[in-house]
Amino acid sequence: MHPSHSFDLVVVGAGGGPDETNLSAYLLKPHDTNWDDGILALEAGSGQGTLARLLRSDPDIFQTSNTKNGAISKVHSASDIYSFVRCFLLTHAHLDHINSLVVSAGSLRGPRKRVYGLKQTLEDLELVFSDRIWPNLASWKEEDDDVKLLYSTLIPDGRYKLVFPDISVQSVPINHGHNTLGQYSSTAFFIRHEPTLHEFLFFGDVEPDSIAVKPQTINVWRLAAPKIPEKLSTIFIECSWPSGRKDELLFGHLTPEHLGQELAALAAEVVKCKLATQQNGSRRRPARKKQRRNTLTAGELKDALFGVRIFIIHCKDDMNGDSDQPLREIIVEQARRIVEERGFGAKVFAAEQGSHISMIHCSSSILFFLHFLEGWGMKNIAIYSFECTFMST
Ligand SMILES: [Zn+2]
């Protein structure tokens, strides 16, 4: 069977601050369309200025020379690319996730653009588009045709909502710490390619369940588990801080240790799903004592996430120059080591700014070719090709 492609994604920015030229911003499209057919902007921290700089380094980040017709299409400017955006999808309204949307709102070209988010996210954004902090350039009303941005509420009701041709989204609220107003929420999105029903999971900023007043990330893992790895094998999740940071200084973010705990929770849910499937399959067999599986051993969790790719996002920058190695690389190495030591079987990567990620799947196995454009080089390098066969536990 031919491999099926789901998405192409370009990383405009993947950092967690304070470097304002590398803030959360991803451009997404179904693989079998062209970028000028329409783009979904996932987060909007960095934007046109950053993309213009990336394009100067590598004019073919979008690989437009490789269109579906085999035709050479023109290389687009950053302004062109953002004119193709049909909608923005926001996990929460912290400035590092909305900065470019706000700053560019008065000069965006192309069709009217929907801004999707949970109600609280959009109401928070409204505080900025208030004619005080920034002119009011967004509206809740479909009939306000002359207003470029249209608030469009996502409801976390367990359903998928079509937000773009061939792309639907399920939204799940997650914790992102607390402040003087109380608990602060962010969102995890299951983003599904309707023609193939393959999806990936994208996390907004997230606090570990282990320190949350009301754990919520577990809800995401329970929804993800039955789909792993055949339907869902790519997860973008933050790891803002390096190892060893104290819990009271997390401010609603993860360290590599907490990421390891979260992935253990996911691995446990995956194993429980498989055990339940096996038990259902043997239901007709003669009397067999029902097993209760409240805790799972490290051995049982081994390779539970085989075939899953974890892309680390939102690493904080060290602007003091205290280390020769970028903090992002240190964090990703620490996370990778923890995941390997725990034997989950998942692979850990950095979502590098300026990279182009294509998601490709095969029928009973999942084949990914990840095309990375080196941040400052001119070469398009396919670093990874990977085949995952379905594992039984
Ligand atoms: Zn945040």
Ligand SMILES: [Zn+2]
């Ligand atoms: Zn953030």
